[in-house]
Amino acid sequence: MIRTGSEYRDSIRGTREIHVNGGRVKDITIHPMFKPLVDIRARIYDMQHDPATRHIMAYQQDGEWHGINNRLPHTQSDWWDKRRATDTVLEDAGGIVTRVGDETVGEMWSLFDGQDVLNEVDPQFSENIRTHIGRVLHSDPFHVSANTDPKGDRSRPPQEQDPDMLLHVVKETDQGIVVRGAKYETAAAYANQAFTKPTIANWGDEAYSDYAVGFICDLDTPGLKFICRTGFAGRAPAEDYPLSNRFDEVDTLVVFDDVLVPWENVLFYRHTRAAMFMRATLHRYSAFAFTQRNLKFADMMIGAALFNVRQTGLDKLQAVQEKLAELACYREGINAHLTAAITLAERSPGGLIMPNQSLLYAGRVLASSQLHHMMHIARELCGGQICVTPDKAAFDAPETGPWLQKFYTVNEDWMADDRRKLLAFARDMLNSDYAGHRLTFQLFAQSPPFAHLAAVYRNFDWEGPMDFVKHAAGLSDRVMGETTRTAGDSAISRWFNTQATLKAAE
Structure with missing residues (x-):
């Protein structure tokens, strides 16, 4: 069921090792640099219950309420609903917040589209992605994204430098994989889970790699350390810096110090094709x-x-x-x-x-x-x-x-x-x-x-302009090679055919 703001705050209080300005954060929900965004995220949860905004922020299915932005898009109207919900959030907040979930949950949908690629590695991985999409719908976590590593020397492959510069698997166990390294994650310190995955990487000639790993990380997992940049909130009076004090989303270096990831949370592993597919469609x-x-x-x-x-x-x-x-x-x-x-x-x-x-x-x-x-x-x-x-x-x-x-x-x-x-x-x-x-x-x-x-x-549809010029210039069919189209196969014709298919499906 969709959560309340109070339930969200309770979910991020705990034993996380969060550091900012050289000190340890005791309660992130009241810390002056984190509280403004925690409050906005809590407000978004409460808007899903507020009678004035519930019809915009949530939908009911099988007797259960879900967040609009977590809903898998099956129709065009789903996208209009998502657009309206996001506008409502930004207008209610009076400014722009980026890392609040609606912009990152869609990244998992690209893996849903790539289940045939995941099945090449292990059918369990495609089942895992379907399971986690279901969990997002039903348990409504604050879901963020983890892409960027500390980088290291990018002229050299990861195997030829400190191996921890890119997040990688160091061990397999019956319970899952053990990973080590670090990721930059905006809002990680006050989120619930992160889709953790490789950044744009040079895999070399390797078909399989310990660096080609993607998983859902529970941000309360032991072994995680959160090292945050200094926030803008509280550095100057709010009357003089109204945006800095309300909308700063704190970025975090999340250190994975031999963190266990259960097998059911692993979405792909040791398969560079899956990693490259994910990056291309992220x-x-x-x-x-x-x-x-x-x-x-x-x-x-x-x-x-x-x-x-x-x-x-x-x-x-x-x-x-x-x-x-x-x-x-x-x-x-x-x-x-x-x-x-x-x-x-x-x-x-x-x-x-x-x-x-x-x-x-x-x-x-x-x-x-x-x-x-x-x-x-x-x-x-x-x-x-x-x-x-x-x-x-x-x-x-x-x-x-x-x-x-x-x-x-x-x-x-x-x-x-x-x-x-x-x-x-x-x-x-x-x-x-x-x-x-x-x-x-x-x-x-x-x-x-x-x-x-x-x-x-x-x-981009490159063949469309080429096809037009071929006919306008009187070029022979062979110049188009295998991309030669039949009459009526223009970009707009193919779009009308697609729309007819979509309407029939709806």
């Missing part, structure tokens, strides 16, 4: 949730910039309108790709409905590659005052407050306090340490740009 579903958050961030930039220019009437200037239009085009470009990815959804190899892969990955490239440029446009529209405005304490102090009230009051509608709040919001979103961290986080959370483009290359 974001088949989860890229949607990541890209949706870029859409919401675009809304935040537009809102902050528009409030700023309208205060003084600058929105009437053509140069300002053009910059606002650039932000709007960026926003609508993301929106169009997400909308089209659902509308032109495809049947996956495992029988699920996945967003149109070419459109989804192209939309992710747009959202990620242009983000830094859009942030700078928003900075320009917000003006230089976001980097020079004094903090709230100066506005409150009797010696300086009257002067700041005078110079920061724009008109009868925009008094100094609202002006200060807007500038503080824009500074934290665009100029702060937290803003820089979130921009860099795109390279970690969504994988690097070359991987984005590789995904587009693998999923």
